[in-house]
Amino acid sequence: MSLWDPDDRIDRSPTLLSSALALAAGVFAVTANVGAPVAALICVLGVLALSAGLLDGRQVVVTAGTGLLVLGSVVGGTQSVPVLATLVGVAAGLLAFDLGSTAVSLGDQLGRETDTTQVELVHATASTLVGGAFVGAGFAIRETVSGGQPLSGVLGLVAAVLLLIAALRRADPVR
Template sequence: MNPIDRDPVQLSSLGAGCAAVVAFGLSAFYSWPALAIGAVGLVLVFVGLIRGLYTAVTVGAFGLFVGAILAGVQTTAVGPILGSVTAAVLAWDIGTNAISIGNQLGREADTRRLEAAHIAASTGVGVITVSIAYGLYMTGTSDQPITALFLLLLAAVLLLESLR
């Protein structure tokens, strides 16, 4: 009898890795602290996906999230920052799902449809949430960065709550 390979599943790992790279790319170049914290977060997400560590994926995605928030505080580019926050949350959600499926069903099980459905649903929720937040920002009466930061945090909270 062959032992079951409990590593994270491949499709979701790829999706989480892509989301982490997008989160880093959208926010890292707006400020030096966002670059540093985002780079550490990106490495931790990849380590967590390779080794199957929930904690590394969670801390790494939080690093990407904090990097996006720091970039949002230091710039007025709302669109990329909202995208970065969403991608960081997606990296966490899809990454922990990859580890969970790998632990429960094994890496060799045919889980592509399950993974694709989860990735599509999570991405859809993220896109809708960001679209609403950006729409509210654009229709607001002032162009003050504090409004963007508030809507960014509100979008992140709504996205996290909807993914539960």
């Protein structure tokens, strides 16, 4: 609630365009997991939480909601959902998080009254392309090395990625 006169204060709720796009991504994640009822249910909960977070502009709730979307997609991956659908679901969940957070931060810094369409569109396009590209990459890996990958190799990769992330978090170029 605003402090006194609503006209007197800046409306710092999340911007509309990014919020709408984030919700669309959330719904997309739900449809990707239609094959597994439990996963779809978790995703629906995620969409509900996401919309609640976007309504009152709380980053924590947005994060939680999109976290549920990703979790739902992972659960879907353990069930009968095809690999591509899982990849799309996770990507859509991350995209929903990115767009939702952008809506919250833009609203927080500039307010809903300001025209932010251009910036939002540029950002949403870039993020969607990145997501699409890596879904493609994941699927390509699946196609090329389908069946009978040596487990030790996979484990080595996992260990390598773990070390990579830890190293990246130590040596942050921006810091």
